[in-house]
Amino acid sequence: MTPVLSAPSGTGKSTLLTRLFASHPETFGFSISHTTRQPRSGETPGVEYHFVTPETFESMIAREAFIEYTRFSGNYYGTSIDAVKAVAERGRVCVLDIEMEGVKQVKRTGLGAKFVFLKPPSLEVLRSRLEGRGTETEESLSKRLETARVELEFAEVPGVHDKVIVNNDLDKAYEELEGYILSVIS
Numbered sequence: 328m329t330p331v332l333s334a335p336s337g338t339g340k341s342t343l344l345t346r347l348f349a350s351h352p353e354t355f356g357f358s359i360s361h362t363t364r365q366p367r368s369g370e371t372p373g374v375e376y377h378f379v380t381p382e383t384f385e386s387m388i389a390r391e392a393f394i395e396y397t398r399f400s401g402n403y404y405g406t407s408i409d410a411v412k413a414v415a416e417r418g419r420v421c422v423l424d425i426e427m428e429g430v431k432q433v434k435r436t437g438l439g440a441k442f443v444f445l446k447p448p449s450l451e452v453l454r455s456r457l458e459g460r461g462t463e464t465e466e467s468l469s470k471r472l473e474t475a476r477v478e479l480e481f482a483e484v485p486g487v488h489d490k491v492i493v494n495n496d497l498d499k500a501y502e503e504l505e506g507y508i509l510s511v512i513s
């Protein structure tokens with residue numbers, strides 16, 4: 328059973344998953360995604376992401392190396408089959424951290440998955456979190472907010488997600504996420 332966590336960018340997936348993995352270091356493992364975006368300061372190739380060129384990424388698409396991939400804000404992001412296998416080979420549960428298009432693709436693969444959607448309290452709060460993180464330009468901020476609107480609409484479709492958690496109070500959201508994920512993997 329693979330837990331899949333999705334959310335609009337900036338909702339708090341990385342924050343919550345970092346906490347989940349730190350609390351249960353023996354249980355979980357991140358699959359390392361591929362991306363064509365530039366590393367941000369403090370990011371190490373092969374740790375947060377495998378940073379690759381668009382040419383390399385497209386050759387991986389052609390040989391069907393990805394479980395899911397998306398083009399977002401002008402860059403590709405994808406989860407390779409090998410990256411997920413690498414986690415299982417270490418005896419860990421792989422939690423997939425992906426966005427809406429990835430959710431649709433994983434649904435099509437027939438991979439045994441439980442879909443958890445993390446929801447921002449509102450689009451206004453999401454905007455201020457993205458601004459507070461200090462990683463966005465005005466242009467990338469409005470792109471992310473527009474994408475978020477579409478993702479929130481998709482999340483309303485009945486049956487798409489097995490669990491919806493609103494990330495308002497971080498500690499409460501964490502407890503809900505931890506409780507749910509531990510229950511589906513045991």
Ligand SMILES: Nc1ncnc2c1ncn2[C@@H]1O[C@H](COP(=O)(O)OP(=O)(O)OP(=O)(O)O)[C@@H](O)[C@H]1O
Pocket residue numbers: 334335336337338339340341342343456457459460494495496497498500
């Ligand atoms: N419950 C919360 N209350 C207030 N701030 C929060 C909360 N959860 C996360 N944040 C803050 O919101 C910002 C975005 O969180 P984070 O980087 O974890 O989002 P993300 O969903 O992983 O985004 P991306 O998909 O773009 O990587 C961070 O600065 C984080 O500290």
